[in-house]
Amino acid sequence: MFKKIKNTILKVDKFLYKKFGSDRSTKVLENIKEAQLIFSNLNKHAGERKVQFVGGCVRRAINGEDIDDIDLATSLEPEEVKELLTKQNIKVIDTGILHGTVTAIINKKKFEITTLRKDIFTDGRHANIEYTTSWKEDSERRDFTINAIYSDIEGRIYDPLNGISDLKSGTIRFIGNAEKRIREDYLRILRYFRFFVHYSKNDFDQEIIIAIKKNINGINKISNERILDELRKIFKLKNFDILFFNSISKKVLLNIFPQFLYYNRLNVIKKLKENLKYKFDSNLILALLVVDQSDGYEYFCHKYKVSNNIRKRFKNISKNYESLKNSKFYLEENLKKLIYFLGKEYVVDLLLFSVLININKKQINIEYLVDYVTKTEIPKFPISGDFLKKYGYETGVELGKKINNLKEQWIENNFIIDDEVIKKNLGNLKEN
Secondary structure, three states, X not given: OHHHHHHHHHHHHHHHHHHHOOOOOOHHHHOOHHHHHHHHHHOOOOOOOOEEEEOHHHHHHHOOXXXXXXXXXXXXXXXXXXXXXXXXXXXXXXXXXXXXXXXXXXOOEEEEEEEOEEEEEEOEXXXXXXXXXXXXXXXXXXXXXXXXOEEOOOOOEEOOOOHHHHHHHOOOOEOOOHHHHHHHEOOHHHHHXXXXXXXXXXXXOHHHHHHHHHOHHHHHHOOHHHHHHHHHXXXXXXXXXXXXXXHXXXXXXXXXXXXXXXXXXXXXXXXXXXXXXXXXOHHHHHHHHHOOOOOXXXXXXXXXXXXXXXXXXXXXXXXXXXXXXXXHHHOHHHHHHHHHHHOHXXXXXXXXXXXXXXXXXXXXXXXXXXXXXXXXXXXXXXXXXXXXXXXXXXXXXXXXXXHHHHHHHHHHXXXXXXXXXXXXXXXXXXXO
């Protein structure tokens, strides 16, 4: 009961901030009991703040958004953090110890804890760092002002670069010189576009766009895994498609991803009802951009080292591409067979992708069919070798052939088979 009341209070608090603003905009962070435990242990022997929330979690809390990853900054060095937390039986792993980062895990919640630092040298991909005790110096090495906002566990904000003001005005501003910051890490080109889509209330900053165009080739220094991860984050945003409808951002993105031959398909997705549109995950969005009836998608999969699951999803769409143009594909009887052979996820992919194919959409309710596939149980063949052995049949090649023949008839008859068909194929079932 107490937990339910607490959750209700947190939801109301978040709503009131979004509606009217609030002095306690970080309350959602303050109430994370696992965070309270980390703060209490790292601040235990100090009269000053030794650890603070920083970056995305603070930005999201202030903006009334859901919190996902939680990053903490600390003036303590990594070994001190590990010692203080492990004494309390808190699990700590060295996730990025060379850059001052360890990860604490409590109740399956992960907290990335990074020592305050300043960059000594950067090459556009990696940085040589030096620890510092200055929160200001730490803030100045970050990318955007909206990512350089700190908060302690009591909700006291430290905002040395006016990130809150930029967040409220929808201004995406690099810290210091934009070109210099981009050259420190070329992935910031894509990060700029991600934050622009999510938070901007203004047009592109032309000085930033000039800096991006000058340094666009630097993206080749970044690992393809990091690029793909950032791209997925962009595709999870509600209005990411505006990047492909703006001539400036479209030119930059197509320079980085020339494989996006079918970006115009996003026009179709844009017109879908919201309850159907939200079913397109980031990987299916990728498929919309690169997959057709050929194997051209393979190059993208190879270059960005996508997982086997994503590759299989792309292959499934490509292999069935032409079938999506046939109205018989959308019959429930056929979809049930596809569920059996492919699995639900792959059939839903095909249905969602089919909104792009030249079929008579007025006669086909994709939303209904997706719901049908989701709710339909995967058929299970009712006859097995063990079932038949109970009646005296011995396993072997001939029996296997008969069972396969029965399975084909079962599938053809919409996954229904009766005793007469079984008897016809196997003879009368023998008594035990």
